[in-house]
Amino acid sequence: MKSAEDSEDKNRKVYVAVRPMDIDDLATVFHLGERLFTAKEVPNLYRTWDDFEVIDLFHSDSEFCLVAEADDRIVGFALGTTLTKSRSAWKYGHLLWLGVDPDHHGQGIASKLFHRFRDLMIAEGVRILLVDTEADNLPALHFFRKMGFGNPQEHIYLSLNLDPQLRQLRERKATSRYRLHDEE
Numbered sequence: 001m002k003s004a005e006d007s008e009d010k011n012r013k014v015y016v017a018v019r020p021m022d023i024d025d026l027a028t029v030f031h032l033g034e035r036l037f038t039a040k041e042v043p044n045l046y047r048t049w050d051d052f053e054v055i056d057l058f059h060s061d062s063e064f065c066l067v068a069e070a071d072d073r074i075v076g077f078a079l080g081t082t083l084t085k086s087r088s089a090w091k092y093g094h095l096l097w098l099g100v101d102p103d104h105h106g107q108g109i110a111s112k113l114f115h116r117f118r119d120l121m122i123a124e125g126v127r128i129l130l131v132d133t134e135a136d137n138l139p140a141l142h143f144f145r146k147m148g149f150g151n152p153q154e155h156i157y158l159s160l161n162l163d164p165q166l167r168q169l170r171e172r173k174a175t176s177r178y179r180l181h182d183e184e
Contacts, residue, residue: 014070016109018116021058021065021077022143028074029067030054034097057081057096064093066116068100068109076100078113082124093129103139114147 021029030051037049058065061081068076079097084090097118100109121129131149133140141152 093126
């Protein structure tokens with residue numbers, strides 16, 4: 001049961017600073033994302049949250065990697081990139097990851113991160129900004145509509161769980177090793 005003090009903490013105005021992510025933020029951002037983007041919560045994610053995702057984005061597009069800090073703690077992040085298509089004069093921006101610590105939901109942090117990201121995209125000459133989310137992620141859909149996104153396009157991703165076949169392969173390898181050792 002939540003106490004009145006917990007509610008007051010959640011509703012108190014917190015100063016949030018949005019700044020470029022730096023190398024010292026990588027571990028914190030990764031661990032926050034690990035809590036937010038789990039395979040259990042988002043099983044069909046075509047892009048997976050892992051340490052390479054964060055490191056690769058920071059290495060290739062650090063200027064589009066942002067963090068939000070409150071009380072000297074990272075409480076959110078936005079990670080993105082730009083894309084150009086051959087034979088197209090248009091430049092696209094893609095907000096790949098936007099995450100906010102659940103303890104800080106409802107404080108406008110996602111909006112601050114998004115607006116700073118959008119401003120970076122405009123300064124970069126981006127004409128179209130893309131974002132994607134799961135079709136049943138209603139809070140994210142509501143948020144992105146509120147930020148001005150429209151024209152949703154349905155795109156279906158299918159998944160095939162190869163875990164049973166992987167287990168069988170491991171069992172066969174283990175069995176064949178035992179046979180080799182027995183023959184020696």
